[in-house]
Amino acid sequence: MMTTAAQSGYAPINGLNLYYERHGAGQPLILVHGGLGTVQMMAEMIPFLAEKRQVIAVELQGHGHTADVDRPFSYEQMADDIAALIHHLGIEKADIAGYSLGGGVALRTAIRHANAVRKLVVISAPHKRDGWYPEILAGQAAVTGELARTWVGSPMQQAYASVAPEPENWPRLADKTGHLLRQDYDWSAGVAATGVPTLILLGDADSVRPADAVAMFELLGGGKGDGAMAGLPQSQLAILPGTTHFTIVSRTDLLRPVIESFLDTPTTAE
Numbered sequence: 001m002m003t004t005a006a007q008s009g010y011a012p013i014n015g016l017n018l019y020y021e022r023h024g025a026g027q028p029l030i031l032v033h034g035g036l037g038t039v040q041m042m043a044e045m046i047p048f049l050a051e052k053r054q055v056i057a058v059e060l061q062g063h064g065h066t067a068d069v070d071r072p073f074s075y076e077q078m079a080d081d082i083a084a085l086i087h088h089l090g091i092e093k094a095d096i097a098g099y100s101l102g103g104g105v106a107l108r109t110a111i112r113h114a115n116a117v118r119k120l121v122v123i124s125a126p127h128k129r130d131g132w133y134p135e136i137l138a139g140q141a142a143v144t145g146e147l148a149r150t151w152v153g154s155p156m157q158q159a160y161a162s163v164a165p166e167p168e169n170w171p172r173l174a175d176k177t178g179h180l181l182r183q184d185y186d187w188s189a190g191v192a193a194t195g196v197p198t199l200i201l202l203g204d205a206d207s208v209r210p211a212d213a214v215a216m217f218e219l220l221g222g223g224k225g226d227g228a229m230a231g232l233p234q235s236q237l238a239i240l241p242g243t244t245h246f247t248i249v250s251r252t253d254l255l256r257p258v259i260e261s262f263l264d265t266p267t268t269a270e
Contacts, residue, residue: 006021006022006023006024007021007022008020008021008022010065010066011084011085011088011089012088013081013084013085013088014077014080014081014084015069015071016061016066016069016081017066017067018058018059018060018061018066018081018084018085019058019059019064019065019066020056020057020058020059020085021039021055021056021057022054022055022056023046023047023049023050023054023055023057024049024050024051024052024053024054024055025053025054026052026053026054027052027053027054027095027118027263028053028054028056028086028089028091028094028095029049029053029054029055029056029094029095029096029097029263030056030058030082030085030086030094030095030096030097030106031045031046031049031055031056031057031058031097031098032058032060032082032096032097032098032099032102032103032105032106033057033058033059033060033063033064033098033099033102034099034100034101034102034103034249035100035101035102035177035180035181036063036156036160036173036174036177037063037064037102037156037159038059038063038064038065038159038160038163039057039058039059039064040159041099041159041249042057042099042249044249044250044252045097045249045252045255048252048256048260049097049259052260052264053095053263056085056089056094058082058085060078060081060102060105061073061077061078061081062169062172062173062176063160063173064159064160064163064164065163065164065165067164067165067166068166068169068172068173068176072176072179072180073176073177073179073180074180074183075104075105075108075180075185076108076112078105078108079105079108079109079111079112079113080112080113082096082105082106082109082113083109083112083113083116086113086116087116091116092116093115093116093117093118094116094117094118095117095118095119095120095121095263096109096110096117096119096120096121097120097121097123097259098121098122098123098125099123099124099125099248099249100123100124100125100245101125101177101180101181102125103122103123103124103125104125104126106120106121106122106125107120107122107125107127107187107191107198108187108190110194110196110198111187111190111191111193111194112190114194114195114196117196118196118197118267119196119197119198119199119262119263119267120196120197120198120199121198121199121201121259121262121263122198122199122200122201122216123201123202123248123249124201124202124203124206124207124208124245124248125208126208126209126212126213126216127186127187127188127191127212127215127216127219128185128186128187128188128212129183129184129185129186130212131208131209131211131212131213131215132207132208132209133207133208133209136207140178140181140182141178141181141182142178143174143177143178143181144174144175144178145170145171145172145174145175145178146171147174148170148171148173148174148175149170149171151170151174152170157170160173188215188219191216191219191220192219192220194220197234197235197262197267198216198220198235198236199235199236199237199238199258199259199262200213200216200217200220200235200236200237200238201238201240201248201255201258201259202237202238202239202240202248203239203240203243203244203245203247203248203251204239204240204241204242204243205242205243205244205245206243206244206245206248207244207245208245210239213237213239214237217235217236217237220233220234220235221233221234221235222235222236222237223237234267234268236258236262238258240254240255240258241254
């Protein structure tokens, strides 16, 4: 499914020309794709999200239209890029939704730049590296440019090559992504301190362990008592049935009501 952007452009931030597309109007929502992906990875979500809000879909460093620069990939730097984009666009507070690697970027943005984030949606992304199943970690550790050469002709590589300013950089993108995926992290302290209302979304057959999602939810104040007695927490947790890590962003039948309800509910500050 292809999307048609109402507007697209490049934001000159942090030594990078960050590509973004705008769809719809209303409360801004930054949408962040997964690793090795492009905006089109989120194509099935954009139409329903853009019905009531301004969706700003980005392509991270070295992904899609955004040319790579001479710096390694890091969650912290990519989070700073998202925050710089929010400032560049003159937005006071944006909602942010990210999937997989983009979910990690979205989470780090909320941790590092909480004042710029109204609400956060984390889709199929853990808050620490061992939140992935061991076999998934083994697969991530194997990602290299050499391996990526065997993926030439795959839908993901073709999506990249169709928009990248230098399509021959596909192995470089994989090398830098693999290096990022091999780094250890545990953002528990940052999650507990952020204060940003967060929706955690996971498939029941995901690559992320449900225990990680539950632990993150507890760090955000959830699952600690009877909501009818103590009041509901600002953050929410949803496990989507019959859904894998790779199908979750296409399950609009399940995603739409959960995400819309969460984003439409006013925060305590509103």
